[in-house]
Amino acid sequence: MKARAFSYLRASTIDQALGAHARAGDDVRFIAGGQSLVPALSLRLQAPQLLIDITHIAELRGISCEGQSLRIGALTRHRDMLSEPLIAEFAPLLRAAAPFVAHPAIRNRGTLGGSIALADPASEFPAMMLALDAEIEIASQAGSRRVKADDFFLDLFETALQPGELVTAVHVPLFKSNQRIAFDEFARRRGDYALVGCGIMASCEGDRIEAIRIALFSVGNVPTRAKGAEAVLNGFRLDATRIASAQGALQADLTPPESDEVPPAMRLHLARVLLGRLLARIGEGA
Ligand SMILES: Cc1cc2nc3c(=O)[nH]c(=O)nc-3n(C[C@H](O)[C@H](O)[C@H](O)COP(=O)(O)OP(=O)(O)OC[C@H]3O[C@@H](n4cnc5c(N)ncnc54)[C@H](O)[C@@H]3O)c2cc1C
Structure with missing residues (x-):
């Protein structure tokens, strides 16, 4: 057509x-x-x-450090996540997620702002905004405002954007030396949308988790934080028992949609397996 x-x-x-x-x-x-x-x-x-x-608007381009956060312009392409030194140093979770977004031809043109505005619940970057505790910078004729990622993704392909508003950038807290990240996803073929995916940002004191944010995608109508699992982990040593408890908490954190292709029980199982692997990597100092 x-x-x-x-x-x-x-x-x-x-x-x-x-x-x-x-x-x-x-x-x-x-x-x-x-x-x-x-x-x-x-x-x-x-x-x-x-x-x-909007691709010729210079104000939507560029990546820069602003105080304690990294400002990433809306027109930053998926491929830039793989090559930009500031992303590798200060937002390594985005660097880790980028190779899983579609294929090179799509990564050459697709933009971070487009991915976030679209808010596909199977997409990598919207969920990573949750894991990173990012803020979305939005412009309208009334001026500029910022919305926390936790408040931005409202429902299936529905965000806090009002008609006519433009995502101009995202702001991500700078990665610190005591932080660890882990990312992975299950997909039928590399480059396909994930069956289930997960990204983790953890602040650690030795082998103790000080604060952790766990974001999953392809598990419901919106990218989803596993707040129950986070609560099980915060303040504790990351050992096998603790990891198993976090995996168990996913039952209450997630409500995977009905689907013939991937039944809810299978999606929950995949999420548990993925979380266990990623937490083990965090424990190893990932
Ligand atoms: C075959 C295929 C496979 C794909 N696989 C994946 C995948 O595995 N993971 C993944 O995450 N994505 C995947 N995608 C989607 C791809 O990443 C898109 O590029 C991305 O989701 C949208 O970015 P875009 O810049 O192309 O946006 P566009 O297609 O230009 O726009 C998408 C929507 O966002 C709006 N929009 C765009 N920019 C802004 C802005 N700055 N402010 C407000 N609204 C805006 C547009 O009006 C439109 O409604 C795939 C796409 C294809 C075709």
Whole structure:
């Protein structure tokens, strides 16, 4: 199928993009990497009258340290997560997740802002925003605001973004020397969306967990923190008994959706196995 005819505007500033969106009304979409939007247009799942291309807005680019956080521009491409030294040093969990996002051709064009705005519950980066305790920077004609990742992902493909708002960047606390990360996922083939995936950020004192954030994806309508498992681990030594308790807590943390392909019990089992492996890696100093 072909996309329905649409008008196209290439914006060169945030103000221009927001103004054009406000004038055009509801029937308009921003386009960034186009790796999710273009297939949706081609299948006529979406048929907006106007596309506003944001890829030439310089203000949406760049990665920089700002105080105690790393600001990552919305137009940062998935492939940049693999090559940017600041990501490797200060946000290594994003570096660890990036090779699992789709295939090189998609990583060459797909953007962090697009992935977060879309909020696919099977996507890696939205869940990693939870694990990293990130803040999402949002621009509207009323000004700029920041929303904690914990408050951003509301329901299936639904976020705290209001119509016409633009994700401009994300802010991630700088990685510290006492922190450890672990990431992995189960997929049928490398590059496919995950059956279940998980990323962990842990602050440690020797072999004791001071604070841990565990985020899973492909386990429900939204990327999900395993808060029960976190509570089992916080303040304790990470040994086999503690890991088993955290795995047990997932039963209450997750409500996997009904699915013929991956029944809820199977998804829960995969999540438990994955969590056990990742916690063991954290224990080894991952
Ligand atoms: C075959 C295939 C496999 C894939 N596999 C994976 C995978 O394994 N894991 C994964 O995470 N993703 C996967 N993707 C999706 C890919 O990562 C997308 O690139 C990404 O989800 C969206 O980013 P984008 O820049 O392409 O956004 P676009 O497609 O341009 O936009 C997506 C949506 O976000 C909105 N949007 C974009 N940027 C902004 C912004 N800055 N502010 C507000 N709204 C914005 C658009 O209006 C649109 O509604 C796959 C895609 C394909 C085609």
